[in-house]
Amino acid sequence: MKNLIIITIAALAISFGKPPKYETVSFSVEGTCSMCKDRIEEALDKRGIRKAIYNPDEKMLTVIFNPKKLEVIQLHNLVAIAGHDTELVKASNAAYMALPDCCRYREGAKCDD
Ligand SMILES: [Cu+2]
Numbered sequence: 017m018k019n020l021i022i023i024t025i026a027a028l029a030i031s032f033g034k035p036p037k038y039e040t041v042s043f044s045v046e047g048t049c050s051m052c053k054d055r056i057e058e059a060l061d062k063r064g065i066r067k068a069i070y071n072p073d074e075k076m077l078t079v080i081f082n083p084k085k086l087e088v089i090q091l092h093n094l095v096a097i098a099g100h101d102t103e104l105v106k107a108s109n110a111a112y113m114a115l116p117d118c119c120r121y122r123e124g125a126k127c128d129d
Pocket of ligand 1: 118
């Protein structure tokens, strides 16, 4: 029993010392402009997320994250909380209405840039 505990602690210590293994995931997110890009990428500026890149033209988001810290659905939720619908999670009306007029993608808004 004591040996088992020691082995477990040793295994934990080794796994903590390892650099995290990142995974890359891409999914579609509604958005219109560079302001949307900044907002979406900022919403994903969290622990366990190494990089988030949103392409408003293709409406695709790519996230490099640590799957030990976050699940993919949490990435969708973070984006939806910022007001943007993803292919899995719809933003609440309140979050959507907090967006500036030119970012209201549900109404077909278009920004100048
Ligand atoms: Cu926008």
